[in-house]
Every structure is written in structure tokens, then in C-alpha cells.
Amino acid sequence: EADIYQTPRYLVIGTGKKITLECSQTMGHDKMYWYQQDPGMELHLIHYSYGVNSTEKGDLSSESTVSRIRTEHFPLTLESARPSHTSQYLCASSEWADTEAFFGQGTRLTVV
Amino acid sequence: SQQGEEDPQALSIQEGENATMNCSYKTSINNLQWYRQNSGRGLVHLILIRSNEREKHSGRLRVTLDTSKKSSSLLITASRAADTASYFCATDAGGNNRLAFGKGNQVVVIP
Numbered sequence: 001e002a003d004i005y006q007t008p009r010y011l012v013i014g015t016g017k018k019i020t021l022e023c024s025q026t027m028g029h030d031k032m033y034w035y036q037q038d039p040g041m042e043l044h045l046i047h048y049s050y051g052v053n054s055t056e057k058g059d060l061s062s063e064s065t066v067s068r069i070r071t072e073h074f075p076l077t078l079e080s081a082r083p084s085h086t087s088q089y090l091c092a093s094s095e096w097a098d099t100e101a102f103f104g105q106g107t108r109l110t111v112v
Numbered sequence: 113s114q115q116g117e118e119d120p121q122a123l124s125i126q127e128g129e130n131a132t133m134n135c136s137y138k139t140s141i142n143n144l145q146w147y148r149q150n151s152g153r154g155l156v157h158l159i160l161i162r163s164n165e166r167e168k169h170s171g172r173l174r175v176t177l178d179t180s181k182k183s184s185s186l187l188i189t190a191s192r193a194a195d196t197a198s199y200f201c202a203t204d205a206g207g208n209n210r211l212a213f214g215k216g217n218q219v220v221v222i223p
Contacts, residue, residue: 033211039152043200043213058210090154094211098142098204101211103154 003027006091006104013081013111021076021107023091031097032074035090036060037106043090049074081111124220131188133217135201136181142204144177144184149198149216158186158199191221 004025013019025032030051035043035058045058047066055066063085064078074093078085088108094101125131137144143162147155161168161177161184168175174187188195198216 035213037152040198040216040218042215043155045210045212048210056210059212088152092155092211097210100145100157100160101147101155101202103156105154106152108152 004091004093004102004104006089006107008107009105010108011110013109015080015082015111017081019078019081019109021089021091021109023074023076023104024072025074025093025102026072027093027095027102028071029093029095029102030071031094031101032068033092033094033101034058034064034066034074034076035092036062037088037090039088047076081109083111085109086111121215122218122220124222125191127191127193127221127223129191131191131195131219131221132185133199133219134183134185135214136183137201137203137214138182141179144175145202145211146173146175146184146186147200147202147213149200150196155200188219191219193221193223195219196221 007022032049034047036046037043044060046060046062049055049068064076066076088106090106091104092101145160146158149155159170159175161175172189177184198218200213200216202213
């Protein structure tokens with residue numbers, strides 16, 4: 001059982017609202033990732049982190065931002081949500097970049 | 113950036129048959145991993161094969177890796193309805209400290 005949790009599981013929110021998607025892991029992993037996935041489509045890396053106070057943008061440009069103040073916590077924030085942000089967001093962590101990654105259950109975001 | 117590309121992308125088979133899917137990548141890797149995703153939920157790790165390995169087994173799964181062709185295959189033997197899912201390969205993107213995924217194969221196993 002993976003010890004990585006995402007909240008909320010589902011979120012419907014109006015355009016222009018600020019939102020934060022939470023991701024927490026209890027495995028002490030340094031590497032954490034945020035992926036964006038549309039239904040039936042590939043995963044796009046939007047942010048990753050090597051450890052505390054280290055964050056990098058991924059392969060897909062995103063208007064979201066992330067922070068890594070604590071090892072176990074890697075929240076993603078959208079300052080002003082738009083319908084184009086509607087998607088599923090998956091958080092993952094791993095001990096190293098080339099070891100098994102553990103995924104949360106995802107947050108399905110709908111912006112209306 | 114490094115991305116695996118699976119082929120074929122959709123596969124429908126009868127229960128008991130074998131399912132094979134392929135993945136190609138572009139740069140050197142330390143290892144290649146396969147994951148399963150059920151109904152758009154989080155991904156679950158299936159198997160990891162290192163760049164110095166050619167074949168690896170785990171239960172009904174068999175993975176091969178050909179680094180000269182930069183490709184990998186995943187074979188699921190004696191498929192079950194519960195194997196219905198999307199399958200993704202992932203690589204460490206040439207050691208760039210991030211895990212990059214391919215497009216995914218959707219497999220439907222008909223009971």
C-alpha cells in the first residue's frame with residue numbers, strides 16, 4: 001500500500017478561484033513529481049522536486065506553482081483557475097529518479 | 113525530453129490470451145519501468161528492468177529490454193479480466209532526475 005495521499009480527489013471550482021492541490025507522502029522520499037493527465041492520454045510532467053527547497057519545471061508548461069518546504073509535502077497551486085486547467089493531476093514520489101515511483105490516487109479538477 | 117512510446121496503443125483480447133505491448137525510448141537510460149493504471153486512478157508499479165538486464169519475469173509478466181534498439185516489451189501471459197487497464201512505460205530520462213512516461217497502451221480483456 002503506497003503511503004502517498006492526494007486531496008481532494010475531486011474538485012469543481014469556478015473560473016478565477018485560487019486552488020491548492022495537496023500531496024503528502026510518509027516514505028521520506030526526496031524525489032516528488034506532479035503529472036497532468038487528460039482522460040486516456042499520456043502523463044505530462046509539470047513539476048518535480050529533488051528535495052526540500054528544490055523545485056523544477058517539467059516538460060509541459062504549466063501556470064501552476066509548487067513548493068517544497070517539508071520533505072513529506074509537495075502542494076500545487078493555481079492562482080487563478082481557468083477551464084483549460086481542467087484535468088487530472090497525479091502526484092508521485094520516489095527514493096531516486098530511477099527507482100519505483102509511488103502514486104497518489106489523483107485529483108480530478110474541473111474548472112467551470 | 114525523454115519519453116517512451118508504447119505500441120500498439122489499444123488492444124482487445126480474450127481472457128486467457130497473451131497480451132504484448134512495446135515501448136521505445138530515445139536516450140540512454142539507467143532502467144525502464146512499467147506501470148498499470150486502472151480507470152484513470154493512480155499508477156501502480158509493475159516491474160523494473162535495469163539497462164544491463166535483457167529479460168525479467170514477475171508472475172505473469174515478462175519484460176524484455178533491447179538497449180541497442182532502445183526498446184522494451186511487456187508480455188502478460190494468460191490474461192484475466194482484471195488485467196484490463198492502461199499500461200505505461202517510464203524511463204529516468206537519461207539521468208535527468210525525473211521520471212518520464214510514454215503515451216500508454218489500453219488493454220481490454222474480454223471475459
